Structures are given as structure tokens and as C-alpha cells.
Amino acid sequence: xxxxxxxxxxxxxxxxxxxxxxxxxxxxxxxxxxxxxxxxxxxxxxxxxxxxxxxxxxxxxxxxxxxxxxxxxxxxxxxxxxxxxxxxxxxxxxxxxxxxxxxxxxxxxxxxxxxxxxxxxxxxxxxxxxxxxxxxxxxxxxxxxxxxxxxxxxxxxxxxxxxxxxxxxxxxxxxxxxxxxxxxxxxxxxxxxxxxxxxxxxxxx
Amino acid sequence: xxxxxxxxxxxxxxxxxxxxxxxxxxxxxxxxxxxxxxxxxxxxxxxxxxxxxxxxxxxxxxxxxxxxxxxxxxxxxxxxxxxxxxxxxxxxxxxxxxxxxxxxxxxxxxxxxxxxxxxxxxxxxxxxxxxxxxxxxxxxxxxxxxxxxxxxxxxxxxxxxxxxxxxxxxxxxxxxxxxxxxxxxxxxxxxxxxxxxxxxxxxxxxxxxxxxxxxxxxxxxxxxxxxxxxxxxxxxxxxxxxxxxxxxxxxxxxxxxxxxxxxxxxxxxxxxxxxxxxxxxxxxxxxxxxxxxxxxxxxxxxxxxxxxxxxxxxxxxxxxxxxxxxxxxxxxxxxxxxxxxxxxxxxxxxxxxxxxxxxxxxxxxxxxxxxxxxxxxxxxxxxxxxxxxxxxxxxxxxxxxxxxxxxxxxxxxxxxxxxxxxxxxxxxxxxxxxxxxxxxxxxxxxxxxxxxxxxxxxxxxxxxxxxxxxxxxxxxxxxxxxxxxxxxxxxxxxxxxxxxxxxxxxxxxxxxxxxxxxxxxxxxxxxxxxxxxxxxxxxxxxxxxxxxxxxxxxxxxxxxxxxxxxxxxx
Numbered sequence: 001x002x003x004x005x006x007x008x009x010x011x012x013x014x015x016x017x018x019x020x021x022x023x024x025x026x027x028x029x030x031x032x033x034x035x036x037x038x039x040x041x042x043x044x045x046x047x048x049x050x051x052x053x054x055x056x057x058x059x060x061x062x063x064x065x066x067x068x069x070x071x072x073x074x075x076x077x078x079x080x081x082x083x084x085x086x087x088x089x090x091x092x093x094x095x096x097x098x099x100x101x102x103x104x105x106x107x108x109x110x111x112x113x114x115x116x117x118x119x120x121x122x123x124x125x126x127x128x129x130x131x132x133x134x135x136x137x138x139x140x141x142x143x144x145x146x147x148x149x150x151x152x153x154x155x156x157x158x159x160x161x162x163x164x165x166x167x168x169x170x171x172x173x174x175x176x177x178x179x180x181x182x183x184x185x186x187x188x189x190x191x192x193x194x195x196x197x198x199x200x201x202x203x204x205x
Numbered sequence: 206x207x208x209x210x211x212x213x214x215x216x217x218x219x220x221x222x223x224x225x226x227x228x229x230x231x232x233x234x235x236x237x238x239x240x241x242x243x244x245x246x247x248x249x250x251x252x253x254x255x256x257x258x259x260x261x262x263x264x265x266x267x268x269x270x271x272x273x274x275x276x277x278x279x280x281x282x283x284x285x286x287x288x289x290x291x292x293x294x295x296x297x298x299x300x301x302x303x304x305x306x307x308x309x310x311x312x313x314x315x316x317x318x319x320x321x322x323x324x325x326x327x328x329x330x331x332x333x334x335x336x337x338x339x340x341x342x343x344x345x346x347x348x349x350x351x352x353x354x355x356x357x358x359x360x361x362x363x364x365x366x367x368x369x370x371x372x373x374x375x376x377x378x379x380x381x382x383x384x385x386x387x388x389x390x391x392x393x394x395x396x397x398x399x400x401x402x403x404x405x406x407x408x409x410x411x412x413x414x415x416x417x418x419x420x421x422x423x424x425x426x427x428x429x430x431x432x433x434x435x436x437x438x439x440x441x442x443x444x445x446x447x448x449x450x451x452x453x454x455x456x457x458x459x460x461x462x463x464x465x466x467x468x469x470x471x472x473x474x475x476x477x478x479x480x481x482x483x484x485x486x487x488x489x490x491x492x493x494x495x496x497x498x499x500x501x502x503x504x505x506x507x508x509x510x511x512x513x514x515x516x517x518x519x520x521x522x523x524x525x526x527x528x529x530x531x532x533x534x535x536x537x538x539x540x541x542x543x544x545x546x547x548x549x550x551x552x553x554x555x556x557x558x559x560x561x562x563x564x565x566x567x568x569x570x571x572x573x574x575x576x577x578x579x580x581x582x583x584x585x586x587x588x589x590x591x592x593x594x595x596x597x598x599x600x601x602x603x604x605x606x607x608x609x610x611x612x613x614x615x616x617x618x619x620x621x622x623x624x625x626x627x628x629x630x631x632x633x634x635x636x637x638x639x640x641x642x643x644x645x646x647x648x649x650x651x652x653x654x655x656x657x658x659x660x661x662x663x664x665x666x667x668x669x670x671x672x673x674x675x676x677x678x679x680x681x682x683x684x685x686x687x688x689x690x691x692x693x694x695x696x697x698x699x700x701x702x703x704x705x706x707x708x709x710x711x712x713x714x715x716x717x718x719x720x721x722x723x724x725x726x727x728x729x730x731x732x733x734x735x736x737x738x739x740x741x742x743x744x745x746x747x748x749x750x751x752x753x754x755x756x757x758x759x760x761x762x763x764x765x766x767x768x769x770x771x772x773x774x775x
Contacts, residue, residue, distance in 0.1 A: 040273040047269045052257050059255045066425075069261050070418055073268060080272045111358055145252040164246070165253040167220070170213055185209040189242070192212070196245035 028093055035083050043083070047076055050097050057098065057166040061105050063146060071108060075101045095175035098166060102158070102176060148198035156191035159184050211235050212242055219246060264414065271411045275343050346415050349445075352381045353419040356441065378437040381445065409453055416449040464524040466490055469547050469597075470516040470534065471562050475509050477637030480529070482518060483547040483562050485586075488666060492522050492529045493621070493636065499531040503539045515564060515595035517545060526621040527666075537595040545597065548586045551604060561585045565596040572599045578606035619672060620663045625656050625679070635660050638672060646674045654679050 034042035054075055059068035078100050086096055149157055155177070162173045163184075170188070174181045215228035225243045229236040328348055356377055420442060427438040468484035478494040494500070494509050502511050512518075516534040523530060549562025557568040566587055568574060583604045589597035623636025633640045640662055642648075652658065659680045664672040 038273060038276060040270045043269050043273050044266055047266060048262075051262060051265055055257045055261075056253060056255050060253055066421065069258075070422075072261075073265060073418075076265060076269055077272055080269065080276055111354070141248060142252045145249060160249065161253075163216070164249050165255075169217075182209075185207075185213050188216075189209045189212050192242045192245045192249075195249065196241045199245060199248065 032083065032086060032093055036086070043080060046079070046083075046093065046097075050094060051076070053166045053168075054097060054101050057101060057161060058105060060146075060161055060165040062108065067108070071101075071104055074104055078104065091175045092172060094168070095172045098162065098168070098172075098176045144199060145195075148195050151198055152191055152194055156187050156194065159187035160191040160195070163188055208235055208238055212239060215239060215243055216246055219243065219250070267410060268414060272343075275411070342412075346412065349381070350415065350419060352377070353422050356381055356438070357422050357425070375437045378441040381441045412449065412452055416445070419445065463521055463530065465519065465521050467519050468517075469545060469564060470512060470514050470518055471549065471564065472514055473509070473512045474637070475512075478509055479637055480509075480512065480518075480532070482520060483549050483564065485546045485548060489549065489562065490522075490527075491638070491666070491672075492520065492527050493638065494529045494532070498529045500534070501532070502534040503536055507534075513595075517543065517591060527619050528621070537591050538593045540591045541593045543591050544588065544600075545591055546586075546588045548584065550607070551580050551583050551585045554580050559585070559599075559602070561587055566602065567592075567596055567598050568602060569598055573601040574599075575602070576604040578604075580604055583607055618663065618675075619666055620661070622659060622661045625654075625658050625660050627656060628654070633660075633674075633677070635662055640664060640672050640674045640677070642674055642677075647676045649676070649678045651678070651680045 031042050031045055035046060051072065055068060055072045058071045058075070059065065062068050062071065075097065079097055082100070086093070091099070149160070152160065158177060159173055162168045162176055163170070168176070170181045170184050173184045177184065179187075211232045215232065218228050218231070219225070225240065225247065228243055229240055232239055328351075331344060356374075423438060423442045423445070427435060427442065466482060466484050468482045468490070470480055471483040471489055472481040474480070478496075480492055480494060482490045482492065484490055498509075500507050500509060500512065502516065512532070512534055513536065515537050517537070517540045518535075519533040521530040522528060547561075547564075549564065552560040552562065554560075559566040559568060564587075566585075566589060584607050586601075586603040587597060587599055588601040589599045592598055621636070621638075623638065625633060625635055626637065627634040631642050633642060648654075661678040661680065662672070662674060663676040664674045666672055
């Protein structure tokens with residue numbers, strides 16, 4: 001009875017999610033259903049669709065390539081373990097995956113007892129490996145950005161990282177952070193404004 | 206419109222490829238406020254574009270497939286409950302919620318913390334309550350991972366110059382070693398439990414990757430740790446390595462699944478060390494005889510050469526690899542008058558003298574003869590008494606047209622590893638055994654496909670006793686690999702990290718690879734990509750089987766060289 005009730009409620013909850021409903025594509029639902037039934041190819045598709053963004057998100061946060069790769073693996077193992085309990089309610093699959101990634105990062109950084117963002121290591125592959133000058137410049141930029149990011153508030157940093165590293169929409173960031181889209185827009189605005197000041201060496205307001 | 210909304214819309218435009226100027230043009234009244242924010246966004250986006258190593262993506266995909274296989278196996282063995290049971294269990298859980306809260310918090314604890322013993326106890330209970338060998342191995346893997354993380358955290362955080370903390374750290378290292386020993390046990394029990402070969406491979410790959418990850422973390426920890434912690438860490442790494450090697454060996458070479466058969470020796474090929482046994486099923490059994498097989502004939506130990514067609518045999522064999530473990534043979538003279546039952550194909554018939562799969566069967570007045578349809582080529586089931594001259598006097602002979610003969614409900618699966626003796630379009634010879642190649646055959650090649658290479662064959666035994674290949678994995682051919690190593694490094698392996706996955710990275714065709722005057726491999730013009738025909742000839746238009754040839758899953762593809770080849774071809 002309860003299951004029937006939830007099934008009946010499902011579509012209304014999705015409608016209530018407003019803009020989020022667009023993200024709930026039928027094919028994605030089908031993909032999740034197949035993955036829940038143990039279909040490896042469906043899970044591979046989920047992996048392919050998200051791995052790059054998850055990795056970027058984690059790498060930007062932890063700053064260490066090997067650790068980022070390990071954590072990315074862990075995220076997808078967790079996704080596989082938990083996909084059976086995933087339900088289409090107020091969150092998209094992608095947002096759910098990033099919530100797992102965020103939780104794992106928080107655990108890892110807590111264990112490290114360091115600041116949430118650390119300097120990027122030398123091993124981290126850069127997007128311009130063929131041009132030494134551009135690479136050097138980009139490395140400096142990355143270090144400056146990483147340093148500036150470490151001075152944002154936790155919420156600003158998470159909103160900005162999800163928006164830019166993970167390429168998420170405002171609605172998806174809102175789902176991951178369990179906030180309203182308006183609040184995310186405000187965090188995005190204040191985060192970018194602080195970042196701009198910090199990058200210009202003006203310090204945080 | 207609020208500046209926050211204008212900013213958000215501009216960011217979406219930037220993401221879609223618009224320039225900062227184009228975005229500002231859309232919001233002229235707010236351009237002064239927007240510009241610095243958009244400039245910061247551009248810098249941030251540039252710094253965030255951290256690329257993913259292609260090899261990592263492939264590794265991850267293999268892990269996903271492996272983990273899904275393990276999950277399916279676990280689910281298949283998990284009990285299911287009705288709703289009433291679920292409510293009852295849920296009620297019980299509520300009662301224990303407070304306990305669970307403690308357990309949950311304990312999951313984050315580290316050695317030395319008050320809740321750490323709770324965490325270890327919970328893990329032990331988890332292990333005890335996990336019955337499937339696959340799931341147990343997976344859980345042991347996860348726990349070993351946790352121990353490594355704890356060890357690394359301890360090496361970073363603890364003051365190892367303090368004797369008390371150093372002692373605690375050494376104890377931790379010992380526990381890591383224990384968890385490796387547990388892993389070996391699980392792997393060994395897993396191999397005993399008849400896990401499917403494909404699943405075993407996935408598990409072996411998983412164990413290998415876990416080990417690499419854990420070893421890397423331990424080495425990192427060892428580098429950072431103070432001098433006093435070095436011996437314990439190095440010992441842990443050595444023991445972990447040893448444990449993993451044993452585990453991998455146990456998964457890769459499981460205990461044989463024994464089976465027994467009684468029948469008549471239909472043929473013996475001493476040069477190939479192969480025997481064909483006629484038994485009571487329609488399908489004759491073809492077995493290879495390893496050098497360590499125990500063979501007796503009339504009670505005396507003999508070699509394979511002493512066996513003769515027509516001998517009555519009792520054989521113990523490995524049903525996966527179809528290798529004989531022991532053969533107990535008796536000559537027809539020794540076994541005269543004994544009742545025997547076997548099946549075969551009628552090869553000829555003259556009056557009362559029949560030949561069934563090479564054996565002479567005599568029909569006498571007392572024979573219960575039941576014949577339907579044409580005789581020659583039909584399937585015969587024989588119940589007979591042995592005669593001293595090696596022939597059989599039938600008490601019952603049933604003959605049915607071959608198409609009516611009962612086929613085995615599930616074809617017997619066979620897998621073995623051997624050396625490729627010969628490669629022909631539709632048939633290969635592997636360690637003296639003929640393997641039929643069909644369109645459904647998947648061929649995976651690591652290195653170069655040529656006679657002399659090692660091949661792992663998974664096949665079905667067909668009614669005529671031949672083997673229909675389902676998958677052939679070609680490995681070895683190390684010399685050929687070495688020949689091409691320099692080229693490969695130059696062409697594709699720029700990150701120097703490929704050795705982690707075994708280094709087999711070129712998509713070989715199943716055609717013996719032609720070479721130019723400089724000794725380099727020459728690209729095969731037809732079907733250069735991941736699919737190819739298993740032919741040794743080229744240039745003809747004859748239809749031929751088209752088995753799928755796949756590169757290993759963890760192989761980066763396509764390599765730059767293959768892309769070049771494709772472009773040239775185009």
C-alpha cells in the first residue's frame with residue numbers, strides 16, 4: 001500500500017520540482033531502472049556520463065591526482081552499492097551522484113584535518129600539455145584560483161565548484177546542496193565577487 | 206532583473222560559447238557590475254578544466270563492470286522478504302536505532318579512539334554474516350582498504366617518536382597483514398565454490414587494482430613517515446604484496462572440479478596425449494592427459510602409449526579444463542563378460558557385425574534390436590558384454606536417426622589454456638585440440654596472434670565431440686611484444702604509466718602479423734580496427750566466419766597509431 005502510494009505520488013513530486021522536471025529524462029529513468037536490476041551496461045553508461053565531471057569536481061577540491069582518481073572510483077562504487085535505494089523524488093541522478101561525491105570528499109578532508117582545498121600537486125594533468133608557456137601560465141592561474149577558493153566560505157566554495165568544475169545547472173547545484181535555486185544564485189554571485197577581489201589581491205571583504 | 210539573475214544567465218551563455226562582450230551587450234545597464242564577475246568566471250572555468258586520463262576512465266569502466274558482477278552475485282544469493290517481514294524488521298531496527306547511531310559514528314573512528322573497537326566488531330559481524338564467497342572477498346577487500354587508510358592517516362598524524370604511539374602503529378601494521386591473510390583464505394574458498402570463469406576474472410582484476418591502489422598509498426605513507434615507522438610500514442607492504450599474490454594465484458588457478466566417467470576408449474592419440482571416451486551419453490568425451498595424470502592398465506601403472514582403443518576405462522577428470530586426473534583401464538581380455546553401456550555413431554553394418562564409433566558390436570540371437578530409420582550415420586546406444594578380442598556382444602542395440610537423438614540440455618562448457626599449434630579460417634588447433642571458430646566466437650588478443658602463442662579457450666562441446674569456441678583470449682607471444690615495444694612507447698604510451706595494466710595495448714588482428722623488411726609490423730589493410738576475421742589468407746572474397754575481436758577492457762583505445770592508420774585508409 002505504502003509503495004503504491006509512493007509510486008502514485010512520484011509524478012506529482014516531480015511536477016512540484018518545477019524546472020527540475022526537465023532534468024528527469026525518461027531515458028535516464030530507464031537507465032536507473034536497468035542499473036537497479038543489475039545491468040552492467042546501464043551502470044557503465046551512468047559512469048561514462050558522469051565520470052569526467054565527478055573527477056574534475058574532486059580533483060579541484062583535493063588537488064591531488066591520485067587521490068582524486070581513488071575518490072572517483074570510490075564514488076562510483078558507492079553509486080553501485082546504493083543505486084538500489086535511489087528513488088526519483090526531488091533529485092536527479094546526477095545531483096545524487098554529486099551528493100555522494102561531496103560526502104566522500106568531506107569525509108576524506110575531515111580525516112586529513114586540513115583545509116578543504118589544498119594546493120594542486122605537480123602531477124595534476126593540465127589542459128594544455130603541448131604548450132609549455134601556456135601550461136606554466138595555467139599552472140600559476142590554477143594555484144592562484146585554488147588559493148583564492150580556499151578563502152571563500154564553505155557554501156560559496158561548494159556552489160562555485162559544482163557550477164564550474166562539475167558544469168552543473170543552478171537547479172542541480174540546489175539539489176546537491178539542499179537549498180533553493182535563489183540561494184544558489186546568491187552564493188554564486190557573492191562567491192565570484194570575492195574570488196574576483198582575491199585574484200586582484202584586494203583581500204576578502 | 207536582479208544582478209544575480211543576469212549573472213546566472215550570462216554564465217549559461219558563456220558556457221554555451223558566448224564571449225564576455227556578447228554577454229555584456231545583453232545587459233548594458235549592468236555591464237559595469239557584471240564584467241569583473243564574468244572575467245573571474247572565465248578564469249575559474251579555465252582553472253577547473255582538469256582533464257581525465259583516458260587510462261583511468263578505462264580502468265574505472267572495468268571496475269564498474271566487476272563491481273556490478275559482484276553485486277549481482279550477492280543479490281542472487283540474498284534472501285528476499287515479504288512486506289510483513291519488512292515491517293517486522295523495520296520495527297526491530299527502530300528499537301536498535303540508538304545502537305546504530307553509535308555504530309554509525311564509530312565508522313569514522315581511528316585506532317586509539319574510544320569507538321574504534323565498536324567499528325572493528327561491526328566489521329567482524331559483517332564478515333560473519335556474509336556468506337557468498339564473492340561478497341565475502343569484496344568485503345574483505347573493502348576492510349583491507351580501510352586498514353590502509355587508517356595506517357596512512359596514522360603515519361601522517363601520529364607522533365611516531367613517542368614509544369606508545371609507535372607501538373600502536375606497529376600493531377596496526379600487523380592487523381593489516383592479518384587482513385591480507387584473511388583475503389587469501391576468502392580467495393581460496395571462492396575458487397572452491399565453482400565461481401564462473403568470467404566472474405573469477407573480474408574478481409582477479411578487482412583484487413589486482415585494489416592492491417595497486419593500496420600499495421601506492423602505503424608507499425606514499427612510507428615516504429612521508431619518520432624513520433622509526435619505516436620497518437613496520439615496509440613489512441606491511443611486503444606482507445600485503447605476498448598476500449595479494451597468493452590471492453591472485455588462488456583466484457586464477459582454482460581447484461579442479463572433479464567428475465567421473467566410465468566407458469570405452471574410442472580412440473587414443475598418444476602424440477597429442479588425447480583420448481576419446483565413448484560413454485552412455487550421445488556425446489563422446491574428449492580429454493587431454495597431462496603428464497602428471499595417473500594411468501593404470503590391468504592394475505599396473507603405464508604411460509598413455511599403453512592404452513588401446515576398446516579398453517574399458519574409469520576416468521576422473523577436471524570438468525572445466527577436460528583434463529584427465531586419473532585413468533583406470535582394463536583390456537577387453539581382462540574385462541571379458543562385463544556389461545558395458547555406450548553411445549556412438551553407426552559407421553558401418555554388415556549382417557550382424559556393426560561398427561559404432563570405431564568399436565565392433567556383434568548382434569546375436571539374444572540381442573534386443575530396436576532400429577528406426579536409416580542405419581549408417583545414425584545414433585546408436587549399446588548395452589553389451591565385452592569379448593576378449595575387443596568386440597562387444599550386444600544385449601540391446603537402439604538405433605535412431607541422428608536428428609532425433611537427444612541433445613544435451615545444456616552444452617558442456619570447457620575451458621583450458623594451451624599453445625596455438627595452427628590457425629585456419631574456421632578451425633584452430635590448440636595444444637592438439639581442434640577448436641571450431643564461428644561468427645559468435647569472441648577473440649581477444651594481447652600481443653600477436655600466431656602459432657606458438659598461448660590461448661585461453663572457453664568452448665562448448667558439440668554432439669560430435671568437437672569444441673565450439675565461445676571466447677579465445679590470446680596471451681603470451683612475449684618475443685613479438687618485445688620486438689614492437691619501442692614503437693609502441695613512441696606512439697601511444699606518453700604517460701609512462703601503462704605498465705600498471707600489464708602493458709598490452711595494441712589491438713592485434715587475429716591474422717599472423719605480416720612484417721616489413723625493417724621487421725616492423727605492417728598494418729593489415731582489411732579490418733584494421735577492433736574486428737577482424739581469423740583467416741591466414743587475405744584478398745579473397747569467400748564468406749568466412751566473423752568472430753568478434755576485442756581489445757582488453759582496460760586498454761586505451763584507439764591509440765594514436767591506430768587513428769593514423771584509419772585516416773590513411775580513409
